[in-house]
Amino acid sequence: MSAVLADMPETVAPATTKAIAPSKGGRPWTFYVLATLFSLYVIALYGPMFCIYILSFQDIRGGLVFPMKGHSLHWFVDLFTQVRTGDVKGSFDRSIKLAVIVTVITVVVSFLAGLGFRKRFRGDTVVFYMMIGSLVAPGLVLGLGTGLLFQALGLNASWYTSALGAQLSWTLPFGVLVMFAVMSRFNHVWEEAAYDLGASRWQSIRLVMIPVLAPGLVAVALFGFTLSYDEFARSLQTAGSLNTLPLEIWSMTLNVTSPSLYALGTVTTIVSFVVIGASLGSIVLIQKKRSSSAKG
Amino acid sequence: MQPSQTPPRANLAGWLYVSPLVLVLVPFFVAPILVVLAASFFATDGFGGLTPGFTLASYVEVLHSALTLKLYLATIKFTVLTWIFTLIIGFFVAYFLVFHVRNQLLAIGLFLLCTVPFWTSNIIRMISWIPLLGKEGLINQALLGLGVIRQPLEVLLFSDLAVVIAYVHQLTIFMIVPIFNSMARIDKKLIEAAIDAGASRFDIMRLIVVPMSKSGIALGTIFVVSIVMGDFFVVKVMSGGGSASVVSAFYEDVGVLQYPNAAASAVLLTLVLVAIVSLILRTVDIRQEITR
Numbered sequence: 255m256s257a258v259l260a261d262m263p264e265t266v267a268p269a270t271t272k273a274i275a276p277s278k279g280g281r282p283w284t285f286y287v288l289a290t291l292f293s294l295y296v297i298a299l300y301g302p303m304f305c306i307y308i309l310s311f312q313d314i315r316g317g318l319v320f321p322m323k324g325h326s327l328h329w330f331v332d333l334f335t336q337v338r339t340g341d342v343k344g345s346f347d348r349s350i351k352l353a354v355i356v357t358v359i360t361v362v363v364s365f366l367a368g369l370g371f372r373k374r375f376r377g378d379t380v381v382f383y384m385m386i387g388s389l390v391a392p393g394l395v396l397g398l399g400t401g402l403l404f405q406a407l408g409l410n411a412s413w414y415t416s417a418l419g420a421q422l423s424w425t426l427p428f429g430v431l432v433m434f435a436v437m438s439r440f441n442h443v444w445e446e447a448a449y450d451l452g453a454s455r456w457q458s459i460r461l462v463m464i465p466v467l468a469p470g471l472v473a474v475a476l477f478g479f480t481l482s483y484d485e486f487a488r489s490l491q492t493a494g495s496l497n498t499l500p501l502e503i504w505s506m507t508l509n510v511t512s513p514s515l516y517a518l519g520t521v522t523t524i525v526s527f528v529v530i531g532a533s534l535g536s537i538v539l540i541q542k543k544r545s546s547s548a549k550g
Numbered sequence: 551m552q553p554s555q556t557p558p559r560a561n562l563a564g565w566l567y568v569s570p571l572v573l574v575l576v577p578f579f580v581a582p583i584l585v586v587l588a589a590s591f592f593a594t595d596g597f598g599g600l601t602p603g604f605t606l607a608s609y610v611e612v613l614h615s616a617l618t619l620k621l622y623l624a625t626i627k628f629t630v631l632t633w634i635f636t637l638i639i640g641f642f643v644a645y646f647l648v649f650h651v652r653n654q655l656l657a658i659g660l661f662l663l664c665t666v667p668f669w670t671s672n673i674i675r676m677i678s679w680i681p682l683l684g685k686e687g688l689i690n691q692a693l694l695g696l697g698v699i700r701q702p703l704e705v706l707l708f709s710d711l712a713v714v715i716a717y718v719h720q721l722t723i724f725m726i727v728p729i730f731n732s733m734a735r736i737d738k739k740l741i742e743a744a745i746d747a748g749a750s751r752f753d754i755m756r757l758i759v760v761p762m763s764k765s766g767i768a769l770g771t772i773f774v775v776s777i778v779m780g781d782f783f784v785v786k787v788m789s790g791g792g793s794a795s796v797v798s799a800f801y802e803d804v805g806v807l808q809y810p811n812a813a814a815s816a817v818l819l820t821l822v823l824v825a826i827v828s829l830i831l832r833t834v835d836i837r838q839e840i841t842r
Contacts, residue, residue, distance in 0.1 A: 281650075282751065284650075289650070295643055301682075303678045318680055319680070320691070364571075366570055373560055375560055378564060390823065391579065391820065392780030394797055395820065400578060402582075419574065423575065423578040484672060503674065522670075527670070
């Protein structure tokens with residue numbers, strides 16, 4: 255699923271010269287039908303999310319449905335000060351830290367695996383299907399297995415050990431699949447040239463591959479961070495006694511019926527949007543810099 | 551190149567590069583699956599204690615219970631409905647972006663617009679349907695206001711309908727991306743040639759676009775089917791406890807410490823999932839598909 259996401263920005267550069275659709279002739283009637291379908295899809299995709307962002311800004315009389323009852327930041331304050339909504343601040347801290355650790359590991363491990371999978375080697379198919387298995391296995395079942403394993407080994411389950419591993423079993427397959435797409439666009443001639451000029455293997459990775467593949471690596475990081483930050487099923491049985499943010503939200507959906515639930519949704523989505531914006535922005539920036547230095 | 555012809559040095563280098571990946575997947579994917587498999591053969595004292603041993607009692611119990619059949623039927627119902635809707639919407643959204651949007655930058659922008667919610671919280675996107683579908687939600691308010699209905703519809707939220715809506719909302723992106731990917735690689739000259747040869751637009755769709763998007767459809771199907779079959783929280787929250795699936799029953803079993811039964815049902819589910827995924831994989835070489 256990740257292939258296009260990773261090379262999207264790569265295709266930005268020659269975009270203006272070649273349009274996908276035939277550019278001559280009038281619009282057939284199907285265009286209008288499909289344009290309507292597309293618009294409805296986008297509205298259905300974003301509409302509900304915006305409803306809860308709006309509803310989270312109600313005042314103290316606010317409920318779970320429209321109409322809006324006043325507007326204030328009451329439920330945001332409530333979220334971080336009230337005990338009955340749980341330890342939102344602590345779980346927020348843990349989730350961010352965990353997501354950063356997962357991101358770093360995902361980028362490094364996926365990059366190395368991407369290098370490894372460029373050439374066939376004995377047993378590569380086994381590793382590949384192990385990865386696909388890890389991707390499609392039911393998260394809750396894997397989480398329970400990990401929890402039981404830790405129990406059997408006499409280890410304590412916690413967010414930075416068992417939950418970290420359980421999340422990596424989810425983020426790494428995505429990361430490696432993105433690397434597959436990125437690597438398939440990498441021109442091996444550049445690497446060969448580096449060797450011919452006397453570069454060591456490490457030098458060619460550091461000075462040639464990493465700079466060339468930088469946009470792809472940012473995409474891997476985006477997957478690593480957001481998938482970890484929102485991961486739920488695999489963390490449920492592995493996080494130990496301290497909750498991560500999605501677990502906190504899950505327990506709130508079961509017992510909190512005030513707009514503070516929506517306020518938490520708004521806060522966590524803002525974090526996601528900032529991360530997505532920063533990643534996509536930096537990919538575009540790298541591409542722009544490249545195309546301008548190529549011209550100049 | 552055949553792996554058997556690979557020189558030993560290449561084998562070693564390959565394994566060195568993927569070793570960190572293997573070092574994560576073995577303890578956190580292979581080992582947990584083996585633990586669950588082992589637990590399914592253990593006996594239990596009913597209080598969460600496991601007695602190592604080998605008994606098929608849990609399998610007998612799971613396979614004999616009428617509940618199992620009901621859970622699988624419910625799971626299959628949700629899976630098939632979600633698959634149909636995500637496939638139809640995903641296919642036509644991808645088709646629109648690839649074949650109808652003429653400016654490629656705009657197509658990429660619209661594509662990203664579709665993908666952004668994928669990187670946000672699924673739970674939040676799920677509960678965001680409450681203000682719309684609830685008894686006093688926007689849809690009921692609108693229908694009441696228009697005089698279409700006299701009583702608010704109660705089937706909108708906390709029902710099977712709400713479960714399917716939430717699945718389609720979350721998973722259509724998994725269809726759009728791979729189908730978009732395979733459609734974008736269809737050579738436009740092929741379509742022009744078909745037009746010149748007198749093909750109708752329906753023929754083009756039937757004979758060129760659909761067959762050449764097959765691999766994307768297969769990939770999307772793997773994602774949608776495995777996620778719906780492995781899900782429990784959408785079923786639990788959006789059905790309001792009224793419906794259950796195989797994994798949500800698993801979750802309840804774990805909650806009351808019925809580990810062997812839960813494990814046996816998980817093993818059965820995994821076998822079903824493996825069978826479905828390998829059937830799909832027979833139609834498409836996923837690795838070649840991704841690297842192409």
